[in-house]
Amino acid sequence: xxxxxxxxxxxxxxxxxxxxxxxxxxxxxxxxxxxxxxxxxxxxxxxxxxxxxxxxxxxxxxxxxxxxxxxxxxxxxxxxxxxxxxxxxxxxxxxxxxxxxxxxxxxxxxxxxxxxxxxxxxxxxxxxxxxxxxxxxxxxxxxxxxxxxxxxxxxxxxxxxxxxxxxxxxxxxxxxxxxxxxxxxxxxxxxxxxxxxxxxxxxxxxxxxxxxxxxxxxxxxxxxxxxxxxxx
Amino acid sequence: xxxxxxxxxxxxxxxxxxxxxxxxxxxxxxxxxxxxxxxxxxxxxxxxxxxxxxxxxxxxxxxxxxxxxxxxxxxxxxxxxxxxxxxxxxxxxxxxxxxxxxxxxxxxxxxxxxxxxxxxxxxxxxxxxxxxxxxxxxxxxxxxxxxxxxxxxxxxxxxxxxxxxxxxxxxxxxxxxxxxxxxxxxxxxxxxxxxxxxxxxxxxxxxxxxxxxxxxxxxxxxxxxxxxxxxxxxxxxx
Numbered sequence: 001x002x003x004x005x006x007x008x009x010x011x012x013x014x015x016x017x018x019x020x021x022x023x024x025x026x027x028x029x030x031x032x033x034x035x036x037x038x039x040x041x042x043x044x045x046x047x048x049x050x051x052x053x054x055x056x057x058x059x060x061x062x063x064x065x066x067x068x069x070x071x072x073x074x075x076x077x078x079x080x081x082x083x084x085x086x087x088x089x090x091x092x093x094x095x096x097x098x099x100x101x102x103x104x105x106x107x108x109x110x111x112x113x114x115x116x117x118x119x120x121x122x123x124x125x126x127x128x129x130x131x132x133x134x135x136x137x138x139x140x141x142x143x144x145x146x147x148x149x150x151x152x153x154x155x156x157x158x159x160x161x162x163x164x165x166x167x168x169x170x171x172x173x174x175x176x177x178x179x180x181x182x183x184x185x186x187x188x189x190x191x192x193x194x195x196x197x198x199x200x201x202x203x204x205x206x207x208x209x210x211x212x213x214x215x216x217x218x219x220x221x222x223x224x225x226x227x228x229x230x231x232x
Numbered sequence: 233x234x235x236x237x238x239x240x241x242x243x244x245x246x247x248x249x250x251x252x253x254x255x256x257x258x259x260x261x262x263x264x265x266x267x268x269x270x271x272x273x274x275x276x277x278x279x280x281x282x283x284x285x286x287x288x289x290x291x292x293x294x295x296x297x298x299x300x301x302x303x304x305x306x307x308x309x310x311x312x313x314x315x316x317x318x319x320x321x322x323x324x325x326x327x328x329x330x331x332x333x334x335x336x337x338x339x340x341x342x343x344x345x346x347x348x349x350x351x352x353x354x355x356x357x358x359x360x361x362x363x364x365x366x367x368x369x370x371x372x373x374x375x376x377x378x379x380x381x382x383x384x385x386x387x388x389x390x391x392x393x394x395x396x397x398x399x400x401x402x403x404x405x406x407x408x409x410x411x412x413x414x415x416x417x418x419x420x421x422x423x424x425x426x427x428x429x430x431x432x433x434x435x436x437x438x439x440x441x442x443x444x445x446x447x448x449x450x451x452x453x454x455x456x457x458x459x460x461x462x463x464x465x466x467x468x469x470x
Contacts, residue, residue, distance in 0.1 A: 105335030
């Protein structure tokens with residue numbers, strides 16, 4: 001069951017531009033329930049940690065085997081035996097725990113992890129996620145923990161830009177890239193807006209609910225996307 | 233029965249050509265570099281290596297690949313900023329690759345170590361990595377049938393061990409070690425220090441000695457050939 005708060009009306013922030021990656025990380029941090037067990041994916045999702053309010057009680061999980069992970073290590077703190085899933089040296093907070101990989105992934109599959117934040121190439125209106133492989137014939141496939149996280153966390157949040165470099169929307173009617181998971185995404189957080197997808201959209205299948213927009217109205221976004229948007 | 237070794241070559245003796253070798257570590261954390269160097273020196277070839285990654289830089293697993301001893305890599309995340317050795321061999325067709333989701337990699341080895349014949353797992357349903365695999369709906373959810381991954385040998389890194397074979401690890405260097413230790417016919421651990429039997433708190437032992445066949449004591453390994461004494465091994469019952 002999703003523990004995310006659902007707004008009753010769509011908020012259009014048209015008096016400003018789209019969010020930068022730090023502002024987007026702050027919006028995601030705002031929506032993570034207090035006390036949640038959270039896994040932040042490699043890359044931009046790690047920025048979310050910088051915006052969790054003190055006293056939120058959020059416990060960060062890293063799939064290479066640690067709960068209550070602290071911030072990135074600097075200077076003398078750097079310890080080759082203590083890294084996050086991106087192999088970046090990190091620190092431990094009081095109350096941290098270490099465990100092996102089978103236990104770490106049992107925390108996901110077993111439904112113990114509340115939230116994960118992942119990057120994506122594409123998300124479908126149905127909540128399908130594509131984030132591990134472009135499908136290009138010369139690309140070396142590498143999946144890591146993405147498929148386990150996608151089906152394991154109670155809420156899968158995607159953090160991405162809404163539009164690809166060619167201007168096409170990455171929130172699509174159906175993914176064209178190889179899938180990471182089927183119907184697994186709850187919410188998509190982008191520079192131009194926040195969207196509920198899949199079963200969390202609580203509407204017609206294939207229709208995406210718009211929770212917030214930044215730098216554009218719902219109508220303006222609709223004009224640039226193939227997926228059907230619904231304002232609350 | 234666990235034996236303790238100070239000579240890396242002695243610790244890896246008997247690994248056959250064509251063996252499946254489970255190699256611990258997540259990136260370089262927990263990577264048994266000394267055992268891998270000894271495996272290279274031992275000359276074993278045509279190996280199948282099971283590890284989370286496919287080598288970083290030029291040391292450890294990357295060195296084993298560069299030496300041309302590996303036929304196939306089973307891993308979750310081969311492609312990294314510094315995985316150029318793997319990248320080159322894969323692109324030239326000199327290396328077979330099986331990509332496995334990270335949790336499935338761990339659970340398939342756990343199953344091997346626990347005597348489980350196969351298990352139904354929700355990871356990867358509807359994705360290319362589940363294509364051709366048997367599925368079953370259980371309580372309204374679809375699962376994929378996954379089979380164990382059993383090693384002939386496991387090479388792992390740990391912080392400390394004792395003559396009973398008990399191991400403790402350090403921080404996130406634990407990663408795959410405890411799972412791989414259970415999943416191989418012969419488990420070989422390199423440890424930073426060997427402590428006296430009784431010095432490890434039994435409540436804090438992570439890998440019980442029943443899973444460990446040989447321990448390489450890194451603190452006792454000769455610093456260079458000139459200082460090397462004849463290898464010794466100490467056998468104890470476990």
